[in-house]
Amino acid sequence: MRLSTKAQYAVRAMVSLHLHGTGAPVSLRDIAVREEISLQYLEQLFSKLRRGGIVDSVRGTGGGYVLARTATDIRVDEIIDSVEETLVPVSCMDDSGRCSCSEQCVTHNVWQGLAEGIRGYLASYTLDDLTRQAQTKWSGPSA
Amino acid sequence: MRLSTKAQYAVRAMVSLHLHGTGAPVSLRDIAVREEISLQYLEQLFSKLRRGGIVDSVRGTGGGYVLARTATDIRVDEIIDSVEETLVPVSCMDDSGRCSCSEQCVTHNVWQGLAEGIRGYLASYTLDDLTRQAQTKWSGPSA
DNA sequence: AAATTAATTGACAGTTTTACTCAGGTATGA
DNA sequence: TCATACCTGAGTAAAACTGTCAATTAATTT
Ligand code: FES
Ligand code: FES
Numbered sequence: 001m002r003l004s005t006k007a008q009y010a011v012r013a014m015v016s017l018h019l020h021g022t023g024a025p026v027s028l029r030d031i032a033v034r035e036e037i038s039l040q041y042l043e044q045l046f047s048k049l050r051r052g053g054i055v056d057s058v059r060g061t062g063g064g065y066v067l068a069r070t071a072t073d074i075r076v077d078e079i080i081d082s083v084e085e086t087l088v089p090v091s092c093m094d095d096s097g098r099c100s101c102s103e104q105c106v107t108h109n110v111w112q113g114l115a116e117g118i119r120g121y122l123a124s125y126t127l128d129d130l131t132r133q134a135q136t137k138w139s140g141p142s143a
Numbered sequence: 144m145r146l147s148t149k150a151q152y153a154v155r156a157m158v159s160l161h162l163h164g165t166g167a168p169v170s171l172r173d174i175a176v177r178e179e180i181s182l183q184y185l186e187q188l189f190s191k192l193r194r195g196g197i198v199d200s201v202r203g204t205g206g207g208y209v210l211a212r213t214a215t216d217i218r219v220d221e222i223i224d225s226v227e228e229t230l231v232p233v234s235c236m237d238d239s240g241r242c243s244c245s246e247q248c249v250t251h252n253v254w255q256g257l258a259e260g261i262r263g264y265l266a267s268y269t270l271d272d273l274t275r276q277a278q279t280k281w282s283g284p285s286a
Numbered sequence: 287a288a289a290t291t292a293a294t295t296g297a298c299a300g301t302t303t304t305a306c307t308c309a310g311g312t313a314t315g316a
Numbered sequence: 317t318c319a320t321a322c323c324t325g326a327g328t329a330a331a332a333c334t335g336t337c338a339a340t341t342a343a344t345t346t
Contacts, residue, residue, distance in 0.1 A: 003232040060314025089146040203343025204291045
């Protein structure tokens with residue numbers, strides 16, 4: 001049960017965007033260099049992040065991307081949703097935990113509980129949580 | 144982030160084995176018919192479940208498989224481990240949560256926490272929990 | 287002993303998903 | 317008008333997944 005690299009890259013890229021952003025737009029080229037992700041792959045990712053309402057784009061010279069909301073208001077599960085990776089561990093179940101089996105199958109409860117656990121955990125993490133950890137980490141063992 | 148059908152089938156097959164077992168070995172043919180899983184695919188799965196110490200095999204006429212331990216002592220995470228599906232959501236991290244990044248990467252904590260959550264949840268479920276739910280379910284809404 | 291049942295093994299192929307790349311186009315600021 | 321940077325959709329190679337096939341070994345029943 002692996003998260004796709006797409007989802008992992010999306011989270012890393014968002015951290016990078018927030019961490020190195022001074023309010024001015026950050027270009028994908030910068031992120032690509034810093035995180036060693038191909039520029040063209042990033043374009044694909046950010047196109048979805050924009051449609052997901054996570055970031056806003058600024059075109060033209062000096063353009064790039066900025067957060068669409070404050071970092072304390074962007075949850076990790078939203079980022080993953082935006083790049084279209086499901087967080088439900090079984091294909092028979094939709095996002096709200098409903099399943100074709102009408103709860104009659106023996107394994108329904110495990111999978112539903114697992115789905116809720118994963119969703120809940122990732123929803124408790126904000127982009128700001130991630131970046132603050134990064135900063136305290138780089139400034140030494142102050143935490 | 145999907146669990147493979149291999150893992151899902153393994154869990155279902157184990158429930159079937161326990162639920163319809165009277166102590167005597169249950170043949171894969173029975174499980175195959177009941178759960179509508181191909182016999183040959185089941186063979187592949189149970190070969191791994193045996194190596195994982197979850198079931199014991201009995202060869203010859205009247206043979207089949209039996210639980211290697213009591214159902215209250217078989218955890219769902221063990222079943223999934225046996226069929227060789229990882230429960231760690233990122234490839235850079237091993238089962239004990241150690242990672243090549245030496246905890247310096249910004250996303251380490253999220254993934255490690257997620258891994259622990261998934262493992263912990265599935266370890267709290269035993270095979271017996273699953274089958275008891277199935278029985279109360281089939282006997283009506285008594286729960 | 288012979289026949290039958292059933293586990294056991296390893297190889298193999300079809301399909302799907304992933305993880306990208308490529309080739310263009312469009313909007314903006316200098 | 318030129319450089320920058322976002323934007324889009326198509327295409328592709330590799331990997332993973334899902335399952336099948338063939339052949340063997342071991343135990344039991346007749
Ligand atoms: S068939 Fe999906 S949980 Fe029951
Ligand atoms: S590189 Fe794996 S969590 Fe840091």
